[in-house]
Amino acid sequence: MQKVLLITYYWPPSGGAGVQRWLKLTKYLGMHGVKPYVLTVDEAHASYMQEDHSLLQDVGEDVKVYKTKSFEPINYYAKLVGKDKVPTAGFSNVDNTKWSQKMVNAIRSNLFVPDPRRGWNHYAYKKAVEIITKEQIEVVITTSPPHSTQLLGLKLQKKLNIKWIADLRDPWTDIYYYELLGHSFFSKKLDAYWEKQVVKHADKIITVSQSLKNIFFTKDNSIDEAKIYIVPNGFDPEDFEGSEKKPHHGFVIGYTGTMSDKYNPLPFFDSLQTIVKQFDNIDIKLQIVGRISKAIQQYISNLDVEFELINTVPHSQIVQYQKDADLLLLVIPDIPSADSILTGKLFEYIATGNKIIGIGPAQSEVADILEKCELGQMFDRNNREGMATYIENIIHAYLQNKKNKANRVEIEKYSRAYQAQHIRDIICELLNT
Structure with missing residues (x-):
């Protein structure tokens, strides 16, 4: 049975759409000869926008979950202004015409690249090395957003020479609300640099649509299009x-x-x-x-x-x-x-x-x-x-x-059970190269 380590920021009791994909896929991977281990943030330190404790019952019985603490600047901001004033995905809950919100967005984007949840990486990296060594992990899968999680895969690949799959559920610098983030020239360049490093060096890339595949393929001339796979979102x-x-x-x-x-x-x-x-x-x-x-x-x-x-x-x-x-x-x-x-x-x-x-x-x-x-x-x-x-x-x-x-x-074809077979095939292909 192949052993994989999934590194994901969003995991129950986190709610929202971001947690669904791998929560459901890991539940079915065991049926196809893949043993999933999960590394995530401890909810006591996380900055989830919403929680859904009912999702805990969807965690597969054979899925071993490890958690670490994190440094979360968003939590300090939430204490000052209230959690409902912290921007959600797409900024649907805040008024971006206000100068105060623009200033907050700019601070977020210029001090924390690619995102404020990068404070988890220090703790997550140490734990990942421990898990990989202890469990003899063969493949690491990082899923984003937050895209800072992809930097963990980049570092683990470089330090441990381990096989790495980057799962990119959303665009990075091409996300539709990117201009609202208030990047400076330099922070935008740094963000684009990290995106390019990830798509260039990941052994395999998984994304959710042909259009996103096209976007990531064009980030660097050296990227082999054949290493990018499409596994759409789906349903359980x-x-x-x-x-x-x-x-x-x-x-x-x-x-x-x-x-x-x-x-x-x-x-x-x-x-x-x-x-x-x-x-x-x-x-x-x-x-x-x-x-x-x-x-x-x-x-x-x-x-x-x-x-x-x-x-x-x-x-x-x-x-x-x-x-x-x-x-x-x-x-x-x-x-x-x-x-x-x-x-x-x-x-x-x-x-x-x-x-x-x-x-x-x-x-x-x-x-x-x-x-x-x-x-x-x-x-x-x-x-x-x-x-x-x-x-x-x-x-x-x-x-x-x-x-x-x-x-x-x-x-x-969009059933998570069906898609888990595709993920298994990608892992097997990577291990056989």
């Missing part, structure tokens, strides 16, 4: 077993997760209001579970649309909300590189078998996946008429009690 089939769709009143359009101003969902809400006026024989409700910006919340409140906003809940409850919806809303941030975004929630949406309406590039990887799975369609933001017509058709099908048709064979 066990999350969707044993619970049925709960009956409810009216037609529910559901959204789960964060939504910052960069998402620009306003054209969809305008289309929705048009549809609400057409159907006086059924109640139509927009239900959002998660965090949205104050501006978006205010915009919805001014519409003649029934609206329910539910604060962050445990992942097990999020899945139930997704299953209970009659139509799921997927919104891709309105940015130049939008066609390269492949959000993790897409795959949980797909697992429900519910219809999906996507707002973003009509020509994109997301659009291709929805079409192949036969579960939905993407619409450009200026296509308000197309959105309205699609919603109208879904409501008519709902009223006629028509069952959704889906391509279950295609959907199964």
Whole structure:
């Protein structure tokens, strides 16, 4: 059995999307001849934006977890201003027009490169060396964000000559909110340097989409494209077993997760209001579970649309909300590189078998996946008429009690159990070279 050490900052009781990928993959790796060990930060020292203790029950029985303390500047800032004022991913919870927030962003980006969670690396490196030696680890896998975790793999490879796989779930210097971070010329150069070192020296790279593969491949001319593999985000089939769709009143359009101003969902809400006026024989409700910006919340409140906003809940409850919806809303941030975004929630949406309406590039990887799975369609933001017509058709099908048709064979490719086999194959290939 091959032994691998996964180094990840996000691990239960951390909540949010970042923890899902490897929490689920490690659960299935043991079924394919891979023994996973996990190194993560002790939650008593971590700066998680949210916690979800229900995820602890998803940790595989054969997964050995090691934890270390950390130095977290974010925690000191949170004590001063309150945890709700600490920016989340995409900055959906703060006002970046304020000079005070811009100053905080600049301090964060210029003093802590690539990110403030680099304070964990000192403790994590020592523990990693101990685990590798004690357990005779053959391969190290580092997953990010935070991208500072990748520097651990870089150092371990250099010092111990161990095989290293870098899993890059998100863009690094190409992330859509990068300009909001307030980098100076020098900190931006340093950040780009570390990104280049990681993609150049990692023995194998795993990322979540073809678009991201293209981004990382172009970081250095010496990078062999063949060493970059695509393992999309996915879903755990066990999350969707044993619970049925709960009956409810009216037609529910559901959204789960964060939504910052960069998402620009306003054209969809305008289309929705048009549809609400057409159907006086059924109640139509927009239900959002998660965090949205104050501006978006205010915009919805001014519409003649029934609206329910539910604060962050445990992942097990999020899945139930997704299953209970009659139509799921997927919104891709309105940015130049939008066609390269492949959000993790897409795959949980797909697992429900519910219809999906996507707002973003009509020509994109997301659009291709929805079409192949036969579960939905993407619409450009200026296509308000197309959105309205699609919603109208879904409501008519709902009223006629028509069952959704889906391509279950295609959907199964995004199962974590299926993807764990691909990870096993990458590890075997690395060890045999």
